[in-house]
Amino acid sequence: MLSPERNRTLTSVGPDTPMGNLMRSYWLPVLLSSELPDPDCQPVRVRHLGEKLVAFRDTSGTVGLLDEFCPHRRASLVLGRNEEGGLRCVYHGWKFDTSGACIDLPSEPPTSSFKQRVRTKSYPCIEAGGAIWAYLGEGEPPAPPAFEWMAVRPEQRFVSKRLLECNWAQALEGDIDSSHASILHSRLNPADYAEFEGARELLYFDGDRYPRYEVFDTDFGMTMAARRNAEPGSHYWRGAQYIMPIFVMIAPFDDPLPQMNMWVPMDDGNTMVWALHWHPDRNLTQDELERRGSNLYFHCTQFEDGTSEAGSSWIPKANSRNDYLADAEVQRTKMYSGIEPLWCQDKAVQESMGTITDRVHEHLAPSDLAISRWRQKILATVENPVQLEELPGRDPQTHRVRPPHFVAPENADWRSRMEEESRIA
Amino acid sequence: MLSPERNRTLTSVGPDTPMGNLMRSYWLPVLLSSELPDPDCQPVRVRHLGEKLVAFRDTSGTVGLLDEFCPHRRASLVLGRNEEGGLRCVYHGWKFDTSGACIDLPSEPPTSSFKQRVRTKSYPCIEAGGAIWAYLGEGEPPAPPAFEWMAVRPEQRFVSKRLLECNWAQALEGDIDSSHASILHSRLNPADYAEFEGARELLYFDGDRYPRYEVFDTDFGMTMAARRNAEPGSHYWRGAQYIMPIFVMIAPFDDPLPQMNMWVPMDDGNTMVWALHWHPDRNLTQDELERRGSNLYFHCTQFEDGTSEAGSSWIPKANSRNDYLADAEVQRTKMYSGIEPLWCQDKAVQESMGTITDRVHEHLAPSDLAISRWRQKILATVENPVQLEELPGRDPQTHRVRPPHFVAPENADWRSRMEEESRIA
């Protein structure tokens, strides 16, 4: 449990909050590149870390991320016209480039020097891995993120996004919690797993529901290792990497693709969840693509507004207003939740806690060690500020990891193996 | 009029409020038994006295009422799986019985004693009269309620429920106010009453619009007697019993069936209204059933979501969003309100006052004596706490009353007759 004050510290991400300051020390993803498909395309409203922003792609293809509101009279630049080299407010025509400089101010005479005195707030952006990343912090941004999925060709990865209507922290806590996999994502009858080809992991989850955790600090954040009994005399080790401040790597499940999730706070009550799968060496197979495009496993691909890609509201078709399309009969006979898509099982429990969960009245158990250690770690980081360069996970060299999982004899040196299998050449 | 402070005292029902404490000293109805139709059926979300709860019926048929949120990580147990002997949280599988004890905790080893340290909030429930009643207070609950309708067979009663989107007190005040019957529920042309077979009462309401009240304290709460002129030389006396804290008995109207209403506070801004009719000695007739199932008199039987029974949102089809389906032409030519269902006439005026009516700026008249006496009574009760056993209406022996009404000569001993006709053998 946390005190009300520390729960607030953990969950508040706006400007001038301790956690908000930590978030602002990293490059974070704000949009898919495909949401700004072409030079001079329509600008897009962005809600990020409690700030109201507008993103646009200029004529040269460069992305800008500005204060949503024109510094002149505060009309929204989401209504703006994206034209030759900048975004123009449609109210009086003031035009800004991606750096926030005012490059046209037609409501004053050409001879006026007023234009030079006008700037708008702008944040540096980069594009990498099919995503647009922004740095909202003070000082020099770090080098760009360098996760493995960002380096592979688009054909080697699968990316999806969805809106989660609750605070980021209770969502991320679900991701570093291996023990819920044995219930929330489980079938009542283990024989049902036969349909999941090669889903050895599911049987381990089912056979041993109380994983023992080993958690250790790393230069990117923390590694959580969950140990379960496997075949007699051996253990199933499952690693997850928490990379500060919002990234979690999850070991493969059901096929050889590792997963990374990004829990991007839009504000204190809404989170944009990015799910990523990739193969380091080859294109994804048709089967791998179909499974991920099916809306049933880790990726939401059906949205409330009927669209499925850039331009969507990113609100899943199954959401709290329709009780996540849960089926009582399926819950009675087949699975714990009655909610079919795996990602939606997580969404349902995470949102059901309320916008910000009441950590004062919870009861953490020994199997919640990863969660309690994670809170200690991130709260210690925001409560005891260090030099930016010393922040775990800020140096992209630390991103070169991959989530390991393996079966090993009981007395094996699991930790060496985990570290070795985590490292990317 | 009340001061703002006393209006707050009257209307606030959450935990640790004076009125909330009074409410918690009684068994109150929370669900129809039919809302939990079978052992191990789906759990149901309950909003009651400002608390968020979940109700379920276990394998043995016993009803449990728990904190909505699992004490582990605060996922909602409304998503839970109701299985062999308890309700299981679908997040990590913690399972609770109706007493709030944790009876399975699969995320820890079987050898762990952690389970014994976990309990969740649970409230005692009983079932009687086709309803589930809960006791949310401190100490030993009283004996179960014993209203007459609870003792008869289901064929002898008619029960309905509906959501009212305002505070409970302004709703109950409508129920103990006989004078509005002469206007709100009246026709413009008394000849129209001919269609109501035997509706002698309607003619009395119409013929004498300013009832004189006699109000006296009883062991259950208060009796309100409204006197109107009847045939020359005689009075029509109409009794209503207020049984603490939320029950009102209403004299028959239009046929021989007495009525009881229960104004159950869900929170300070929403009230679940239960309407009950019954016959002490025989089944209801087809005609009596049809009249009550018609949606036009006292019972709401048409809901916004198209369902009409357990599982409904209980939001009436006619509500504030559609101006109660009022018909201006009917209002012009036939009745004061233009709203057809009688219960909905009450709903419309009660909700129109706002979520919590402004008792600071009202003007009570002599004909509002019952209301002002009721407020005095209930506010005195919460402001001067007594022993639980001394609370009016807490002992179910006091529930054995029936609402009387009769025509008597002007100089008759009306009060003796009222007391006599109130008493159930």
Add this chain to the structure above:
Amino acid sequence: MLSPERNRTLTSVGPDTPMGNLMRSYWLPVLLSSELPDPDCQPVRVRHLGEKLVAFRDTSGTVGLLDEFCPHRRASLVLGRNEEGGLRCVYHGWKFDTSGACIDLPSEPPTSSFKQRVRTKSYPCIEAGGAIWAYLGEGEPPAPPAFEWMAVRPEQRFVSKRLLECNWAQALEGDIDSSHASILHSRLNPADYAEFEGARELLYFDGDRYPRYEVFDTDFGMTMAARRNAEPGSHYWRGAQYIMPIFVMIAPFDDPLPQMNMWVPMDDGNTMVWALHWHPDRNLTQDELERRGSNLYFHCTQFEDGTSEAGSSWIPKANSRNDYLADAEVQRTKMYSGIEPLWCQDKAVQESMGTITDRVHEHLAPSDLAISRWRQKILATVENPVQLEELPGRDPQTHRVRPPHFVAPENADWRSRMEEESRIA
């Protein structure tokens, strides 16, 4: 920019606020006369200056404007029955005439004097120019408003109303700001103006986008004169009159009809916008009527609820929930905003600023002189109270003005001409 405190002073219109008091010193329009079409028609809910009111037309045709809530038990009189000489509350039948006197109180005996002690809040109303005007202030109201459009026959004017979901002040500021016409209301290709017969003004707007302002105080408020270059050696002068507290006269545009807008605050976050065109001497032509009825220029004639007249919600079909039906392709190729109706271009930018715009973080330019002078003027008026009679624009004699515009040689005495053309004989 303003301080947060002065921004609050400028934008708060409720009872007992400085700006609310100024507003209450004038007759302001609350309804179209056609919204209360007949004697004894249905009453209408009115939201005005942060107060909840109900308007009705009594049997004699007189309009009453009362507190929405019955002084008895606070039921809404919007549910009331409008009958012989007054509005009757449907709860207990208390009936009020247009003066707020209680003229029937059937829940008390006829001999009771209680009725004499009951009054409800009522505000004086007048009808003129097809509108119902109310005076919510202290003391004697001034003589009725006497704008030119009020004196002409209905066939000589065109009136429309629409709801604007933001504060009144940022809306009115758009009206006294000539410079935005060169962008927000402009086409990308000046050749497109050919379709606007006689739209000489549009070419001036396009040819000179940085108007120079001359602003001077008058007995009604202020006159703003915007000067643009016209043909060589001449200026195009465009006058707008701000008549305290919410009226703006706009020079003709595209045909000879002057315009007046009324920015009526419903509360701090909603404004009823009235747009008026008229011809002083003749009926409007079919062409003039069609243009105004087309929904494309200054008048909103398509509403969300499908109705188009009295009884409408007055919510435009194009609104923030549907992104003002903006067309990205039109924005790319034809006009700055992509929003077709001219009035909706204003609505979009005004609402996009948020409910109350953040005047602390704006940057006014020299071309915003009219706006900064307007704020100085109105804030000085509320911050330095004067006698009611001294308030600009309160005496209807001052209303006899008309917005002038003309092309004049560079060295002409523009100000004398503007004053002369403003005056109505």
